[in-house]
Amino acid sequence: xxxxRNSPEDRDDAAWQELLRCYRTPEPSDGFADATLWRIAxxxxxxxxxxxxxxxxxxxxxxxxxxxxxxxxxxxxxxxxAASLEDTATPTAAPRAPAPVEMRSRVAPYLVAAAMLIATxxxxxxxxxxxxxxxxxxxxxxxxxxxxxxxxxxxSMIGGLIPVAEFTTVSEAADDLFxxxxxxxxxxxxFFAADLEARHRELHAQQAGDATK
Amino acid sequence: MDDIPFSDIRLAREGDPDxxxxxVEQLQRPIIATIHRFLGRRFRExxxxxxxxxxxxxxxxxxxxxxxxxxKFTTWAFTFVKNHCFDVLKKRRIPAVSIDSGAVAxxxxxxxxxxxxxxxxxxxxxxxxxxxxxxxxxxESLSPDHRMVFILREYEQMDxxxxxxxxxxxxxxxxxxxxxxxxxxxxxxxPYLKT
Numbered sequence: 001x002x003x004x005r006n007s008p009e010d011r012d013d014a015a016w017q018e019l020l021r022c023y024r025t026p027e028p029s030d031g032f033a034d035a036t037l038w039r040i041a042x043x044x045x046x047x048x049x050x051x052x053x054x055x056x057x058x059x060x061x062x063x064x065x066x067x068x069x070x071x072x073x074x075x076x077x078x079x080x081x082a083a084s085l086e087d088t089a090t091p092t093a094a095p096r097a098p099a100p101v102e103m104r105s106r107v108a109p110y111l112v113a114a115a116m117l118i119a120t121x122x123x124x125x126x127x128x129x130x131x132x133x134x135x136x137x138x139x140x141x142x143x144x145x146x147x148x149x150x151x152x153x154x155x156s157m158i159g160g161l162i163p164v165a166e167f168t169t170v171s172e173a174a175d176d177l178f179x180x181x182x183x184x185x186x187x188x189x190x191f192f193a194a195d196l197e198a199r200h201r202e203l204h205a206q207q208a209g210d211a212t213k
Numbered sequence: 214m215d216d217i218p219f220s221d222i223r224l225a226r227e228g229d230p231d232x233x234x235x236x237v238e239q240l241q242r243p244i245i246a247t248i249h250r251f252l253g254r255r256f257r258e259x260x261x262x263x264x265x266x267x268x269x270x271x272x273x274x275x276x277x278x279x280x281x282x283x284x285k286f287t288t289w290a291f292t293f294v295k296n297h298c299f300d301v302l303k304k305r306r307i308p309a310v311s312i313d314s315g316a317v318a319x320x321x322x323x324x325x326x327x328x329x330x331x332x333x334x335x336x337x338x339x340x341x342x343x344x345x346x347x348x349x350x351x352x353e354s355l356s357p358d359h360r361m362v363f364i365l366r367e368y369e370q371m372d373x374x375x376x377x378x379x380x381x382x383x384x385x386x387x388x389x390x391x392x393x394x395x396x397x398x399x400x401x402x403x404p405y406l407k408t
Contacts, residue, residue, distance in 0.1 A: 019344075019402060023345045023349055025245070028241045036265050036268045039265055039268075040233060040237075
């Protein structure tokens, strides 16, 4: 440890060394070595560091508990109780009824399967195709059309909505006066055809009247 | 500091109490002094407990000491001192204290109360008045790496090779740290240097 001090920094002047010596530390207390050796000895025999011995019948008891579990599907406390009762062979070692929680766990898969069957049956029986949803469409579209209005009426609220360009189109086959809603459901075609004819007749009658005047 | 004889190390490995005592008695002073100087004032009351922890680790690892590697046992022991001191600093998160903080002379000057009821003078009393406190504070203001290198070199008189082995760095790094530590301390303690 006391190696040669040959580097330039090692050739300290006396003042520096004297200054450093002014900082001294206390000597170890008298009982330090004894206390340290005692702690070292305790560390060597640390009970926490060693594994506690296993009882000789540990394996037998575990196997018995596992066998009881396989046989009766008993819960852990029941296994322990059964194992202890087997050892003591007392009259109270009668088979125990399964715990309620175990009954629920056995029934649960059947309940889930039944629920899935019911859901499948309902899905199969549910109406399909356009007809299944048509009543809803008509219910929504019905208030939008005022069957009493004519094309000569000024723009007015129809079913609470103002008809705007996006919602109407001009049919090429029909007169420019008549607008046909784009979103007219097929079931209303007849109505519009009849309405169209009525308007034509009204227009011709009006033109005939003007001509007679 | 003379190294520990291999015979004592072998006997201590086998649990021989006398050999263990010889090792503890030979190493206790340098280990306690190094811990005291390295950890500084805030750990003053814990120095011997920390030293005991170092000895416990050292003796638990005694089987791992390989005589064939050519490393001195004392150097190997100081590796434990360094590692444990750094762990203590890390756990308590004590920042380096500047010598200019003015807290040097404001530490408590009371006596130590020991568990067995005996009373001894605090380590502070071993310092040479205010100058000792100034040096202590100056050393404490160094970074941990620089501080440990300086203490091992200047106070424990270890050679550079042993310090490098204990600090687990190269000798060049030790020289650099030592130089910087010394320059910093000279700058701070210059007013106290007698020309």
